[in-house]
Amino acid sequence: MGVQAIIVDTAGTTTDFQFIKDTLFSYSADALPEFLEHHHNDFAVSNLLADIRAHANEPDADLPRLVELIREWIAADNKLTALKTLQGLVWKQGYLKGDFKGHVYADAAEALKAWKAAGKRLYSYSSSSADAQDLLFKHSNEGDLSALFYGHFDTNLGQKKTVQAYKNILNVVSLWPKHVLFVSDDVEELNAARDAGLRTCQVVRGEGVRRGDHNIVDDFSQLKL
Template sequence: MITHLLTDIEGTTTSIAFVHRTLFPYAAEALEGFLAAHGEDPEVAALLAEVPGPDRLATLREWMARDVKATPLKALQGLIWRAGYASGALRGHLWPDVPGALRAWRARGLRLAVYSSGSEEAQRLLFRHSEAGDLEPLFEGFFDTRMGGKREAESYARIAAAWGAPAGAALFLSDVAEELDAARAAGFATCQLVRPEDGTTPSGRHPEARDFNDVTARLGG
């Protein structure tokens, strides 16, 4: 019986296009001005200290161009997006089936959490300022790359331990088969979201769902 449900964001709750055509360009355009204004703030300075090389701005731009899953980059992007959401310039995209399903799962007692390569801050912001309103309170955990890489079984073991998820009672939702492989190796049940709009390729290695309503049916109502 599934009691804990862990979900990815990009390609799962949210369109890949929103991340790559809205969030990433917004952060890239605002990066230099943000660092000029906040580079000496303790939180930002601590993140910059984790960026290697003499020209940290150049390193960050290179990471952005290659979509490197580096924790300091993801954290800085989250801080930039915070300002964008607060100003109303950004609103978190969710597929139409997602908000109702999340509310229904929570109402039936499922414990919900997020695991994304985006920072915890970025995750919270997207759901707090979503197009469907503030959904952040539905979740009791937001896990990012501080737990480890998403294609490493150890990361999911750490999440299960931190979350208190019993072995075999946690389900992980993602569009990426390799992430699901790692989660399954750590004892999670798995389901691949195969959304035609995102061009997801079915792996054949995991149960599949077209959307969150399909996941609900697989959970038994």
């Protein structure tokens, strides 16, 4: 039956990593103090801050200390689920206010549309929260692409370089591994996906990307299912 579902990575694959770093990360760091001042007592935010305090082993950290910690983790691209979820909430206000649009490569947008039209089930998988991924595709420079996706996966299902994460995803999509293709720029992610039985393809968009022994393309237009 061939490929029935396609899972795409975001940063470096569908999306320019510099947009993630220069726009999204910078925005969340800059907007964080005001966001926490207004929302730290909100139920969801309060729970995320509790997780961050526990992870830092600083149960009594006040808001200024939390801002300091979170900014350090943003700069280091810490993959902590609570941090990524909080960043997604901050980014949501930026998208809704029109402060920026999500970046999606034109070749990725066209391929996603074609695959959807061909009846493929599309998902994305990122360290960013599922909600943040939905916002990126909904408010993208290529238009609203959110309806193309069946869903989005994040680190609630596991870290992206672990085999178990892809096994967990297979349980969610309820497909045999050979019917699922994972597309990413990251060799370690692709290795983990392949070890879980998935088909793989590496997108190498520029110099300096470590290449693996997977099918390699320069952009999505070269990817043949």
